[in-house]
Amino acid sequence: MHFSRLKIFFISLVCLMGFLTALPNFLSKETLAWWPDFLPKKQLNLGLDLRGGAYLLLQMDAKELRKDWLDSLRGDVRKQLRDAKIRYTALGQTADSVRVKLVDPEQTSVALTQLRKLAQPIGGGMVSGAGNDIEVDTTSDGFVRVTPTEAGIHQRSTNAAAAAIEVVRRRIDAVGTIEPDIVRQGADRILVQVPGFDDTGRLKELIGQTARLSFHEVHPQMSAEEARQTRIPAGFVIYPDQDDPTHEYLLQESPVVYGEDLTDAQPSFDSNTNEPVITFRFNQKAARIFGEYSSRNVGRPFAIVLDNGVIDGKRDVKVLSAPVIREPILGGTGQISGSFTVEEANNLAIQLRSGALPTTLTVIEERTVGPSLGADSIQAGILSGVVGSVAVAVFIIFAYGLFGIFAIVAVAVNLCLIIGAMSMIGSTLTLPGIAGLVLTVGMAVDSNVLIYERIREEMRNGKQPISAIDSGFDRALATIVDSNLTTMIAGLVMFWLGSGPVRGFAVTLCFGIIATMFTAFTVTRLMVSLWIASQKTRKIPAPL
Amino acid sequence: MSLGVFRGVDFWPHNKTFELLSFRRPFVIFTSTLLLIALTSLFTKGLNFGIDFKGGSLLEIQSKSGPVDIGDLRSKLSGLDLGDVQIQGLDRPEEALIRIEEQPAAEGASADEVQQAAAEKVKSTLGESIEIRRVEVVGPGVSNELKQAGIVAVCFAFLGILLYVWFRFEWQFGVAAIVALVHDIALTLGAFSLLQLDFGLNEVAALLTLAGYSINDTVVIFDRVRENLRRYKKMPLKKLVDISVSETLSRTVITSGSTLFVVLAIYLLGSDVIHGFAFALLIGIVAGTWSTVFIAAPMLVWIGVKRDWSGTGSAAQPAATAKA
Numbered sequence: 001m002h003f004s005r006l007k008i009f010f011i012s013l014v015c016l017m018g019f020l021t022a023l024p025n026f027l028s029k030e031t032l033a034w035w036p037d038f039l040p041k042k043q044l045n046l047g048l049d050l051r052g053g054a055y056l057l058l059q060m061d062a063k064e065l066r067k068d069w070l071d072s073l074r075g076d077v078r079k080q081l082r083d084a085k086i087r088y089t090a091l092g093q094t095a096d097s098v099r100v101k102l103v104d105p106e107q108t109s110v111a112l113t114q115l116r117k118l119a120q121p122i123g124g125g126m127v128s129g130a131g132n133d134i135e136v137d138t139t140s141d142g143f144v145r146v147t148p149t150e151a152g153i154h155q156r157s158t159n160a161a162a163a164a165i166e167v168v169r170r171r172i173d174a175v176g177t178i179e180p181d182i183v184r185q186g187a188d189r190i191l192v193q194v195p196g197f198d199d200t201g202r203l204k205e206l207i208g209q210t211a212r213l214s215f216h217e218v219h220p221q222m223s224a225e226e227a228r229q230t231r232i233p234a235g236f237v238i239y240p241d242q243d244d245p246t247h248e249y250l251l252q253e254s255p256v257v258y259g260e261d262l263t264d265a266q267p268s269f270d271s272n273t274n275e276p277v278i279t280f281r282f283n284q285k286a287a288r289i290f291g292e293y294s295s296r297n298v299g300r301p302f303a304i305v306l307d308n309g310v311i312d313g314k315r316d317v318k319v320l321s322a323p324v325i326r327e328p329i330l331g332g333t334g335q336i337s338g339s340f341t342v343e344e345a346n347n348l349a350i351q352l353r354s355g356a357l358p359t360t361l362t363v364i365e366e367r368t369v370g371p372s373l374g375a376d377s378i379q380a381g382i383l384s385g386v387v388g389s390v391a392v393a394v395f396i397i398f399a400y401g402l403f404g405i406f407a408i409v410a411v412a413v414n415l416c417l418i419i420g421a422m423s424m425i426g427s428t429l430t431l432p433g434i435a436g437l438v439l440t441v442g443m444a445v446d447s448n449v450l451i452y453e454r455i456r457e458e459m460r461n462g463k464q465p466i467s468a469i470d471s472g473f474d475r476a477l478a479t480i481v482d483s484n485l486t487t488m489i490a491g492l493v494m495f496w497l498g499s500g501p502v503r504g505f506a507v508t509l510c511f512g513i514i515a516t517m518f519t520a521f522t523v524t525r526l527m528v529s530l531w532i533a534s535q536k537t538r539k540i541p542a543p544l
Numbered sequence: 545m546s547l548g549v550f551r552g553v554d555f556w557p558h559n560k561t562f563e564l565l566s567f568r569r570p571f572v573i574f575t576s577t578l579l580l581i582a583l584t585s586l587f588t589k590g591l592n593f594g595i596d597f598k599g600g601s602l603l604e605i606q607s608k609s610g611p612v613d614i615g616d617l618r619s620k621l622s623g624l625d626l627g628d629v630q631i632q633g634l635d636r637p638e639e640a641l642i643r644i645e646e647q648p649a650a651e652g653a654s655a656d657e658v659q660q661a662a663a664e665k666v667k668s669t670l671g672e673s674i675e676i677r678r679v680e681v682v683g684p685g686v687s688n689e690l691k692q693a694g695i696v697a698v699c700f701a702f703l704g705i706l707l708y709v710w711f712r713f714e715w716q717f718g719v720a721a722i723v724a725l726v727h728d729i730a731l732t733l734g735a736f737s738l739l740q741l742d743f744g745l746n747e748v749a750a751l752l753t754l755a756g757y758s759i760n761d762t763v764v765i766f767d768r769v770r771e772n773l774r775r776y777k778k779m780p781l782k783k784l785v786d787i788s789v790s791e792t793l794s795r796t797v798i799t800s801g802s803t804l805f806v807v808l809a810i811y812l813l814g815s816d817v818i819h820g821f822a823f824a825l826l827i828g829i830v831a832g833t834w835s836t837v838f839i840a841a842p843m844l845v846w847i848g849v850k851r852d853w854s855g856t857g858s859a860a861q862p863a864a865t866a867k868a
Binding site: 200366373441483491 | 553
């Protein structure tokens with residue numbers, strides 16, 4: 001039962017750390033404000049169920065993502081074949097590939113080579129052997145087929161998720177007063193948690209507003225009316241004008257440049273007309289593409305198209321303006337005029353700046369907790385914790401006397417360690433987490449019970465107090481480790497597979513088990529050892 | 545300074561060996577009856593899944609002006625055409641829960657969207673005098689996934705426990721432990737089914753916790769059995785298990801007692817949200833303690849365990865090693 005000075009020092013140090021890291025949780029914000037910097041200040045994060053807030057789980061539309069990609073692939077295929085002067089008859093797409101039939105089957109191998117140039121290596125070529133994002137082959141019925149690979153689709157959705165998270169964050173941040181916590185969950189989901197904000201309606205509005213800008217080529221000869229009367233040429237679509245819906249434009253479906261390539265958009269005023277406009281700037285890649293395009297098309301109009309997403313079940317796409325290119329736009333900056341009011345220009349600029357969602361997001365799970373319920377839960381949690389702990393303390397002191405007090409002190413240290421550790425790593429305390437804490441009290445007592453019962457047993461077998469205490473601790477060790485590790489397995493599985501509240505509970509439980517094993521063999525043992533040392537006579541009284 | 549000692553009350557009749565295994569029959573009958581009731585209820589009534597697993601919406605409301613008039617609320621909400629809408633009063637009369645069943649997909653809108661629209665409709669119908677304290681909307685896709693994840697979690701926890709006990713003891717111990725666990729889970733689920741309590745994600749967490757707790761309890765006794773197997777090489781297994789259970793019974797009672805105090809406090813004083821969770825633990829702790837003594841231990845005798853434990857481990861050294 002002997003503890004070296006060094007050991008005593010380290011055990012006390014751990015206890016002190018536990019106490020100091022747990023302490024801020026019991027102090028008010030004002031007290032913490034003047035808390036010295038060298039002391040830990042972090043408090044436990046309270047889960048949404050405790051402090052109130054909104055929780056939204058958003059699902060990306062994988063099908064739409066794939067379709068968008070196929071749409072743009074189709075445009076790329078057309079361009080690639082046209083540039084290589086390979087003539088084709090039918091260009092279409094199925095659910096998972098783009099298919100094209102060549103006029104002259106002799107050109108198949110040339111076409112394959114040309115189309116394979118469209119492939120991008122996965123991971124931007126940083127990862128060797130990862131393959132390409134698309135595959136090009138021929139089908140048995142004589143089509144040349146371009147198919148996105150699984151890895152390619154995965155990469156796309158990863159990128160889309162990252163982009164979507166950014167967009168959602170910026171949109172919610174625009175409100176300014178709320179601090180969202182946005183993380184990716186699984187392959188195609190985004191979890192948004194906003195503490196202290198329980199208006200999910202407003203939140204959904206913020207997230208849902210989409211504005212996707214793109215720059216399209218206007219059909220050089222045919223007008224929209226002519227196209228409607230005869231036939232809409234392949235690869236072209238008709239969109240109405242924003243101000244005058246009866247006026248329509250025939251545009252190339254795949255854009256020259258996407259709104260995602262905008263790096264900046266600001267409201268300003270046109271220097272000549274003093275009309276509100278939006279000035280924008282492209283990123284390098286888009287600036288180059290648009291520069292080339294505008295050089296080739298001086299004197300022709302191009303269309304700036306705004307896609308507002310789905311409104312009332314219909315896709316709302318409008319042409320903001322279709323200015324004529326007067327000179328090549330080489331610097332990557334430009335301006336959009338569309339007879340906006342100042343406010344419209346402002347809003348549109350914000351929407352353009354915060355970018356477009358790369359895909360539709362559907363809310364598939366929604367939970368809100370009002371602040372009053374959260375406060376009630378905390379109170380109820382604390383009350384039940386206090387009552388439960390006092391009951392246990394009384395029971396244990398009744399059963400073990402002084403050693404029972406040692407056990408209670410050990411359990412208190414245990415709680416401090418758990419709360420302290422959870423505060424330091426910034427994990428979140430949820431309602432089941434409080435239950436986990438309270439349950440830990442019950443279970444932490446068990447290790448002490450095991451030790452004490454063992455000591456009693458050894459004494460009944462005729463051992464002297466000191467040797468009974470000694471072998472009591474020794475023999476209980478294996479049992480405590482075994483029983484706690486099996487519980488830990490359940491805890492780890494919960495952490496690994498669980499989500500939300502289950503996970504919060506698992507964290508508490510696992511910390512609780514580790515702390516329990518620590519305190520039973522150091523703190524309780526140290527107290528018992530100090531008690532033995534304090535005995536004047538060599539013959540110490542029976543402790544239990 | 546000499547620190548005196550005051551001793552606690554050792555109320556347990558330690559010198560008594562309870563011949564629990566000799567009275568096996570009544571316990572077996574009792575346990576089987578309970579299990580039968582639980583399983584019958586599970587297969588006929590089934591579990592009353594909460595919206596986590598069933599999908600749908602749940603709103604917890606609090607009236608700002610006196611008790612909630614549930615009849616009035618019901619007539620208001622029935623006009624909304626939302627299918628099955630349940631209204632349940634809570635402990636405090638000014639509070640109530642509203643449950644809206646899962647909504648089918650409508651024209652031009654997915655089931656998820658309709659589901660959320662339904663919750664919004666209810667919110668706006670309730671008016672100003674009612675505060676909405678909690679809203680949960682779970683779409684159909686998510687609820688299925690949560691259910692699957694729940695089942696997978698329980699299975700993996702069981703597997704992990706089986707492997708660990710097998711590794712630390714022998715396979716017979718692992719099997720006995722799992723049988724006891726299945727009993728605990730079945731009884732708890734049976735209680736939920738009988739009383740038709742909401743079964744959601746929190747309750748799965750409770751199931752896993754009680755699995756952990758029950759196995760903890762079981763392992764303590766197994767540990768003693770193993771120790772006694774090393775000590776009494778010739779003793780009949782039945783007597784050996786009886787002794788082991790009796791020797792650890794005082795600990796079992798004190799630990800279960802103190803854990804029960806705590807869980808009882810959560811159950812009685814905790815908030816509504818945690819009620820089901822605490823109830824599951826309450827049942828589970830009683831069942832877990834019961835199954836350790838009356839299922840796991842007898843199973844060892846029934847399956848039979850290896851008798852020669854010499855050379856494994858070093859726990860059986862009766863010699864005192866006092867160093868103090």
